[in-house]
Amino acid sequence: MALPSPQTRGAYTLTNLTSSIPLPQLNALFSQPDFHWGKPLSVPQLQKLLNNSICFAILTDQQEIVGFGRMITDHVTVAYINDIYIKQSHRNKGLASWMLECMDEALSSMPDLRGTIMIAERGSGAERLYKAILGMEELGGRDVLLDRKGRGAVE
Numbered sequence: 001m002a003l004p005s006p007q008t009r010g011a012y013t014l015t016n017l018t019s020s021i022p023l024p025q026l027n028a029l030f031s032q033p034d035f036h037w038g039k040p041l042s043v044p045q046l047q048k049l050l051n052n053s054i055c056f057a058i059l060t061d062q063q064e065i066v067g068f069g070r071m072i073t074d075h076v077t078v079a080y081i082n083d084i085y086i087k088q089s090h091r092n093k094g095l096a097s098w099m100l101e102c103m104d105e106a107l108s109s110m111p112d113l114r115g116t117i118m119i120a121e122r123g124s125g126a127e128r129l130y131k132a133i134l135g136m137e138e139l140g141g142r143d144v145l146l147d148r149k150g151r152g153a154v155e
């Protein structure tokens with residue numbers, strides 16, 4: 001999968017380099033009340049999560065992480081996008097749209113990709129954004145998306 005090189009927009013840089021992600025700050029994002037599907041993790045768990053994902057982090061020129069999202073993929077046929085989050089004070093500036101456009105570019109470099117999955121709250125701005133930028137659609141027809149909660153699931 002070809003990843004876009006680090007890009008800048010004004011004071012923001014979008015990067016796939018996990019080494020540029022400050023772990024305590026990422027954990028601070030994971031602990032926000034509206035990061036309602038997740039929770040803070042130990043440093044070794046965070047490191048494992050980052051190492052096994054393609055990460056899209058948005059940093060300010062002060063190296064503060066204000067946006068995060070990641071993709072889990074076999075690099076050939078399937079991809080799962082999750083943990084999209086923009087820090088509250090940096091919302092509505094097009095940062096999530098920019099991140100999704102970069103994800104779209106990465107996905108477009110996979111000629112044998114069968115599909116991409118993501119989960120959004122019904123009727124949310126995120127659902128509208130994913131449909132508009134990535135062309136995501138509700139799974140329909142004869143197919144159903146199944147889910148099994150794990151021990152780390154947040155109520």
Ligand SMILES: CC(C)(COP(=O)(O)OP(=O)(O)OC[C@H]1O[C@@H](n2cnc3c(N)ncnc32)[C@H](O)[C@@H]1OP(=O)(O)O)[C@@H](O)C(=O)NCCC(=O)NCCS
Nearest residue numbers: 084085086091092093094095096097120125126128129132
């Ligand atoms: C959802 C979220 C990632 C959006 O981040 P953002 O950087 O503010 O997004 P953008 O500035 O690119 O777009 C903002 C708004 O414009 C809307 N928008 C942008 N481009 C759009 C388009 N082309 N078509 C339709 N709507 C669009 C978005 O739906 C969003 O609407 P909202 O006001 O209802 O939230 C952010 O609000 C967030 O982190 N929320 C909390 C966590 C969350 O819900 N994450 C998604 C988990 S599935």
